[in-house]
Amino acid sequence: MLARLLERGIPVRAMTRSPETANLPEGAEVVRGDLADPAGLEACLDGVETVFLMWPFHDAEPMAAIMDVVERHARRVVLMSSGAVQDGLPPDRHTGRVGRSHAEVERLLAASGLAWTVLRPSTFAANALWWADQIRAGDTVAGPFGAVRMAMLHEADIAAVAVCALTEDGHDQACYLLTGPQALTQVEQVHVIGQALGRPLRWRELSREAARRRFAADDSFADVLLDGYAKMLDGPSPALTKTVEMVTGSPARTFHQWVLDHAGEFAPQGVVHPC
Ligand SMILES: NC(=O)c1ccc[n+]([C@@H]2O[C@H](COP(=O)([O-])OP(=O)(O)OC[C@H]3O[C@@H](n4cnc5c(N)ncnc54)[C@H](OP(=O)(O)O)[C@@H]3O)[C@@H](O)[C@H]2O)c1
16 A cells, blocks of 8 residues: 555655564655554654554554544544444444444544544455465365355455545545455365465364464454354355445455465465466
8 A cells, every 4th residue: 555655656654563674665754653652643643634544453442542643633534444343333232342343443533523434344365374374384274164254355455445545535434345356265265275376275174162272372362353253154145345446446356366466475485386
């Protein structure tokens, strides 16, 4: 996203907790900051007109303080929310933690005096990188909830929509549900990765308990993730949207394309055989 903004000649300031390892494109001004320290954001936001806000927390508690600082400096916010937010459902009626916290963040943004655009992405295709170690080491991916369907979304499509929302008129007070073009089970995702890499891969189902043991005992995200999968398994297949194409003019990229774009991450010793 930063590279696309810079290509358009738009000055970009990127805030990260770790400027030395962030590996951001040349031309971006990189500053140190932490969303857990709202007071420290004052300097980061000096002179900024439009903010792209990614919400890294699993609750909405820090949002009010962050909004205070943002409102003192900027005019508009493009918020990376989540497809887990259900339209029209109050935050406290969301049963999942991810949906509840993002819904509350959206509510606080809408109640602010800022112009805003909300992006609600479906499952990131990049989550498949969680399997990269297993795929580099062998032909089997072991995981829980193999039957869960996800509308895998290429990060380049999120970036393309974000750039439109950040730079063009006509996106104020818009809420964009972004999905990939197909809903694939995790078993199917592994087969697509195998096809794209040119070597058959298998799924091995793990019980929830066995999967939980692969995370650190105190990893709070593990339970958020596994609860989310359990809920998705019981729910309908994710609805697909054409929002990426509607906003950018280009259809959303397939999961197969995403794998080709990231084939090197799955290849043992960097050997890639895309087909
Ligand atoms: N993954 C999905 O499938 C998915 C789908 C829909 C929506 N989303 C939403 O998209 C957002 C990003 O998701 P993700 O899966 O990419 O999460 P992630 O892998 O955990 O990335 C979180 C990012 O936030 C940064 N970060 C963490 N704490 C921070 C802080 N206190 N101050 C500033 N930066 C901080 C991290 O930077 P460091 O390098 O400093 O750790 C990292 O770049 C989340 O809001 C998530 O709910 C994700």
